[in-house]
Amino acid sequence: MTKPNELTLVDAARALRAKTLSVRELWDACAEAAQAKNPELHAYLEIFPADVAAIDAAQKRIDTEGEAAPMLCGIPLAVKDNILIEGNIASAASKMLENHRAPYDATVIQKLRKAGALFLGRTNMDEFALGGSTENSAFGVTKNPHDPSRVSGGTSGGSAAAVAAHMAIAALGTDTGGSVRNPASYCGVVGLKPTYGGVSRSGVIAAASSFDQVGPITKTVADARILLEAIAGKDEKDSTTIPAGLYATTPKEVRTIGVPTHLFADALDPDVLERFTTTVKSLGYEVKEIELPSATPALAAYYIINFAEVSTNLARFDGIRYGHAARGATPLDDYLLSRTEGFGKETKRRILLGTYVLSSGYIDAYYRKANAARAALRRDFEKAFATVDLIATPTMPTPAFVVGAKSDPLSLYLEDVFTVLANLTGMPALSVPMGTLSREGKALPVGIHFTAPHQAEDRLFTIGAVGEKIHSV
């Protein structure tokens, strides 16, 4: 029999309604698995004690409302450490915010609370969501449940590992350049980056504000849809959120899938390409070759904009009002010491790179050029979507790598070649497992990645449900 913590969100919700499982039993199964596996995997930075009042309230609601209770009622979730839960530490895995206690709930947390969801703990991540492997956490790396010598991906590595290892029913991550989809691919789970503006970022610690979105990490595509529907929507506390129907997407059946094969040369492990090609064919839709000429320089544009926005956002951490506060001889020393001690290596690197690309001598050559390249990429995608309904690529060029194998920062940046495109265009994208590939005797998951036009998440759920069946065991 499947253990309660191994259930999907949909099955757990059904079991709660059928009274074959109580909310407390489900919580205990998840919390026990989290406690048991965390010493090895380090998916959680903190596992919360049981909130008895919330558990009882969820049980009562299921008992009285039955089928009318929200699907998330009584479901234990893991939450990335850059999303504020009132009264709890929210550190973004940085020494800078090690003791930062959230003064309010993020809007997504408020919405989940209202739906009766429970919070198991806060999950590990790359510091301030900068990286792609969770190796940049100030508190140690998260290991991959499929092979603990390898990374879980990042930056939402803790959330993906927690879901893959059944230490939570589902999780929230955030995605700036692939941070939900990359670890979902490496850990063999589903990850969705919604349309930019689809989900409120009030109470989410900012990385690069023109890219950041909160997204679900789940065991199935159906689960991702439930979690997205619970957190999505316009929020007066985040003026970048958009109303439903802002983009004119004609609801239509998925018929054609576009594949930009020209991007795959050199970029991919051969067996990843082979698996991708056979998976796309088995989906049963018409497959069309498409050209995205601006996609190759897009990675450079992504990083320039990322550096610029990160250095700007992280300027707020000055050691004066909150966070790590070192004290020197002068007020300037207070800033210098607090920032030097509080930020990790990659964070410092990006702040300096951002300072460079925004400096008056270089802003035209780098930042403004990158914004123009971003507009060109968006035009490429819009053109492609005139002839296809979805665009498919592998999520990552390789399966998860061994911890420490990509110590050169540039080689790690190049891993993001496919995922950043959706952040640059603001379009929604989904990673779904496409089976495993063998590396050194271990079966490692790889993901297939679908992009849809703005606000056409429905197409992703349609294709995702087809895709996840192909390799399911």
Next chain:
Amino acid sequence: MATVEEVQKLAALARISLAEADLPAFTREFDAIIAYVGQLEKLDLPADLTGETSPLRNVMRDDGTPHAAGFFTEKVAEQFPAREGDALVVKQIISHD
């Protein structure tokens, strides 16, 4: 090519100090990244995309009902590294001598 001195200057601007011992390796990695993203300089883009082109618009709203005065004061003040009542204590910035 970025020099160690240039990297130090950027660090000073960003209110960060880098350890002497780390500077050569840091400068080398910095340079490789700048060289990579610098490929954009050579990129030809359609003329209509070279200005401020992103499809952005300002979002305005009327002033709404604010939260009650003092609602967050204690929670925010708890985060202060040093406080006197509800006031944040900082170093004296203007000296009198």
